[in-house]
Amino acid sequence: MPARFFDAATLERETPRLANPSDLVFRETGCHGVAEGAALAAVGAEGHLALAKRRSARATCAIGLSPRIVDPSVVGRSRGKLAILGLGPGADDSRTPEVDAALREATDWVGYRLYLDLLQPLASGKVQHPFDLGAEEARVSHALDLAAAGRDVALVSSGDAGIYAMATLVFELIERGGHADWARVEILGLPGVSAMQVAAARVGAPLGHDFCAISLSDLLTPWPVIERRLRAAADGDFVVALYNPVSQRRRSQFAAARDILRTARPAETPVVLGRNLGRSGESLRITTLAQLDPADVDMLTVVLIGASATRAVSRPDGGHWVYTPRGYASKTEGAV
Amino acid sequence: MPARFFDAATLERETPRLANPSDLVFRETGCHGVAEGAALAAVGAEGHLALAKRRSARATCAIGLSPRIVDPSVVGRSRGKLAILGLGPGADDSRTPEVDAALREATDWVGYRLYLDLLQPLASGKVQHPFDLGAEEARVSHALDLAAAGRDVALVSSGDAGIYAMATLVFELIERGGHADWARVEILGLPGVSAMQVAAARVGAPLGHDFCAISLSDLLTPWPVIERRLRAAADGDFVVALYNPVSQRRRSQFAAARDILRTARPAETPVVLGRNLGRSGESLRITTLAQLDPADVDMLTVVLIGASATRAVSRPDGGHWVYTPRGYASKTEGAV
Numbered sequence: 001m002p003a004r005f006f007d008a009a010t011l012e013r014e015t016p017r018l019a020n021p022s023d024l025v026f027r028e029t030g031c032h033g034v035a036e037g038a039a040l041a042a043v044g045a046e047g048h049l050a051l052a053k054r055r056s057a058r059a060t061c062a063i064g065l066s067p068r069i070v071d072p073s074v075v076g077r078s079r080g081k082l083a084i085l086g087l088g089p090g091a092d093d094s095r096t097p098e099v100d101a102a103l104r105e106a107t108d109w110v111g112y113r114l115y116l117d118l119l120q121p122l123a124s125g126k127v128q129h130p131f132d133l134g135a136e137e138a139r140v141s142h143a144l145d146l147a148a149a150g151r152d153v154a155l156v157s158s159g160d161a162g163i164y165a166m167a168t169l170v171f172e173l174i175e176r177g178g179h180a181d182w183a184r185v186e187i188l189g190l191p192g193v194s195a196m197q198v199a200a201a202r203v204g205a206p207l208g209h210d211f212c213a214i215s216l217s218d219l220l221t222p223w224p225v226i227e228r229r230l231r232a233a234a235d236g237d238f239v240v241a242l243y244n245p246v247s248q249r250r251r252s253q254f255a256a257a258r259d260i261l262r263t264a265r266p267a268e269t270p271v272v273l274g275r276n277l278g279r280s281g282e283s284l285r286i287t288t289l290a291q292l293d294p295a296d297v298d299m300l301t302v303v304l305i306g307a308s309a310t311r312a313v314s315r316p317d318g319g320h321w322v323y324t325p326r327g328y329a330s331k332t333e334g335a336v
Numbered sequence: 337m338p339a340r341f342f343d344a345a346t347l348e349r350e351t352p353r354l355a356n357p358s359d360l361v362f363r364e365t366g367c368h369g370v371a372e373g374a375a376l377a378a379v380g381a382e383g384h385l386a387l388a389k390r391r392s393a394r395a396t397c398a399i400g401l402s403p404r405i406v407d408p409s410v411v412g413r414s415r416g417k418l419a420i421l422g423l424g425p426g427a428d429d430s431r432t433p434e435v436d437a438a439l440r441e442a443t444d445w446v447g448y449r450l451y452l453d454l455l456q457p458l459a460s461g462k463v464q465h466p467f468d469l470g471a472e473e474a475r476v477s478h479a480l481d482l483a484a485a486g487r488d489v490a491l492v493s494s495g496d497a498g499i500y501a502m503a504t505l506v507f508e509l510i511e512r513g514g515h516a517d518w519a520r521v522e523i524l525g526l527p528g529v530s531a532m533q534v535a536a537a538r539v540g541a542p543l544g545h546d547f548c549a550i551s552l553s554d555l556l557t558p559w560p561v562i563e564r565r566l567r568a569a570a571d572g573d574f575v576v577a578l579y580n581p582v583s584q585r586r587r588s589q590f591a592a593a594r595d596i597l598r599t600a601r602p603a604e605t606p607v608v609l610g611r612n613l614g615r616s617g618e619s620l621r622i623t624t625l626a627q628l629d630p631a632d633v634d635m636l637t638v639v640l641i642g643a644s645a646t647r648a649v650s651r652p653d654g655g656h657w658v659y660t661p662r663g664y665a666s667k668t669e670g671a672v
Contacts, residue, residue: 084537093437096529097429160529160543162536164662168544171659175649184652189537191529193432193496200498201420201525207496208504209557210565212548212574220663221545229546229572236568237561238548313511316520323507326500327556 004042004076005150011037019052019062039064042075077150080185082143084167086160086192089278090118094198099190103154110143111156111166119156127151140169148181160194164215164243195302196241199274202284204313204321206272206304211239211324216246216253223253230257234264239310239324242303246294254294254303261305262289270312270322272304273297286312286320340378340412341486347373355388355398375400378411413486416521418479420503422496422528425614426454430534435526439490446479447492447502455492463487476505484517496530500551500579531638532577535610538620540649540657542608542640547575547660552582552589559589566593570600575646575660578639582630590630590639597641598625606648606658608640609633622648622656 008030014037015021021032031037035053043064051063083102088094103109103122113130116123129146131139143155157165167189174182200207214229215221233240240261245254261269267290275283275298285296289305297303304322312320344366350373351357357368367373371389379400387399419438424430439445439458449466452459465482467475479491493501503525510518536543548569552562569576576597581590597605603626611619611634621632625641633639640658648656 086537088432091434093433096424096432098427101429160533160537162533162541162543164544167537168541168659168662171540171647171649171657172661174657175647175659187657189540191533191537193527193529194533197496197498197527197530201422201496201503201527204507204525205498205504207498208500210548210550212546212569212572214546220661225573229574232568232572232574233548235571236548236565238565238568311507311511313507321507321510321523323504323511325508325556326504 002072003079004072005079006038006041006076010041010076014040017049019049033062035060035062038062038076042066042070078152080147080150081152082147082170082185082187083152083154084161084170084187084189085154085156086162086165086190086194087115087118087156087158088160088192089195089198090158091278092121094193094278096190096192099192102188102190103156105152106154107152108143108146109154109156110139110146111154112139112158115156115158136166136169137173140166140173144170144173144179144182144185147185148179157192160192162189162191163194163213195243195274195277196304198277199272199284199302199304202274202277203272203286203304205323206239206270206306206310207241208324209239209307209309209326210236211241211307212236213241213243214257215243216250216257217244218250218253226253227256227260230260234261237265237307237309239307240305242305244299245297245301245303247299251294254297258289258292258294258305265289265306265308269308270306270310270320272322273301274304275301277302286322338408339415340408341415342374342377342412346377346412350376353385355385369398371396371398374398374412378402378406414488416483416486417488418483418506418521418523419488419490420497420506420523420525421490421492422498422501422526422530423451423454423492423494424496424528425531425534426494427614428457430529430614432526432528435528438524438526439492441488442490443488444479444482445490445492446475446482447490448475448494451492451494472502472505473509476502476509480506480509480515480518480521483521484515493528496528498525498527499530499549531579531610531613532640534613535608535620535638535640538610538613539608539622539640541659542575542606542642542646543577544660545575545643545645545662546572547577547643548572549577549579550593551579552586552593553580554586554589562589563592563596566596570597573601573643573645575643576641578641580635581633581637581639583635587630590633594625594628594630594641601625601642601644605644606642606646606656608658609637610640611637613638622658 011031015032018033018036026032039062043066047064047066050065053062085099108127110129116130143153147153161167269289271287271292273285310324312322347367351368354369354372362368375398379402383400383402386401389398421435444463446465452466479489483489497503605625607623607628609621646660
């Protein structure tokens, strides 16, 4: 049996027919009875209350009786659902089938305009809500509003929605409060492959041992916090994946990050620059920490900086594989 | 036109017919002529050398002439290919279509027995090479041997093959040397969703800001190195994903890791324990750094330990969402 929901104003219109109207309930919810009101709203004017409300520790129920069969699809609305989806790098064959299924099931798609454009082959019948770059709070608020109104909403991010993308803002906005209906939305998160993983798979296995991910964007994070993380990454000898290495107004952070890591690991440490990975115009470059130049990166680049153990191995085609060994055993045992 | 390959012994049998046999080439390759030998081997006994070898800076070529049409599929062998595949958490709908396509294309599958079992619906016609847990070097060597012999091999890992899995060992074994044919294999890496991403998506967005991944396995990494990384993670206030938190013989590292992080972040810091994610018997628990008990984790658990900014928010169903805000703006601006 599908669960259906009513807003407080609809329930309040049933007040004259309630068996147990309550001012306390009204002050908390905006209607004088939730269970009885919902039962009456579901059966409509021709129906009546068959069982007045009963309470248990965790729920209250009431039963309405209708002279006709009730069609649940036109009674009230569904709970509303928000699927937070990671599209992976961008190509159709790098999205998981569970993400595709959630896209097909959704009534509404919310996301950055260019990501929705990538999905047009699946878009038939969808209400699309494209947003411009940067309007993240408006985007997520709109998605929550739609879901709270009973829509089945897909909020899309490229890569993994949980890594430097939209997912965390959903929970941040819910916690800020002021929208009790947002907290009641059913939320489903489905992961996707993030840019650092694509860069790593293309080039070998640079993330083959302990690594960290650091965003160089100081839009929401003060530079001293970012700098502290970079120093810790250097101290810990982590492989470092840098997201948002530069922006149009911001380039100095990248040079500072490079300089911090240069103090702690060899000049010839391999560095991987992946740009537009998984989309047309993809490029991948291998360089070294010594030769790394901020001019080599842009907003669409993910940067992987090796740990001290990370190695570049010649390929017969003249290129290199980059990998970080699983441990330190091969160093002490030599070439076995 | 497909490229086809011959081993040195096959080429050496063409020595009597070579226009330019070379002792130098023999010492380097094990046959007296590569280009002419290959042309002659391709056209067979009825053919002859139409053009003797010519050299450029990067290549040498020779042309053979056959009285019949040459069927390339029965001449020599293909180059051999190794696809390093991440299966994601395990369910069919969490594997990317590009990984499925590589599995279908492969002639041979190599992997841990239980992962191959997960793939049985696609297994028709595949030669399977199941390995027991722990036999990683034997597994990867076998995959490289098969590919070097011209097979189209899929080497499978759960999660992302590039994150604490098989990929890095491929390049480590190639670099160790002793198998020149391994280095000539065509290698394709395709990423998958790793366990920390599944745990994060299920529970909210704990990886929503800078994070690191640390394996607590001291099988190949000495404990002082792991400990240094844990201290750096504490200093940098990273969200920490712990892989391989314990094993059957090893439990003390997990308590030590917890104690290091306890010194640097609040007792109520949220901790997520994800076990068997994406498979039957999946479980997910939310606890705090203060209450975290080594008895709560096993070999199949991935552990996410929040940063100081990570928050647990009540859900209407009595559970919690865990998320790490994108930055620090919300702290200073208050609830807007």
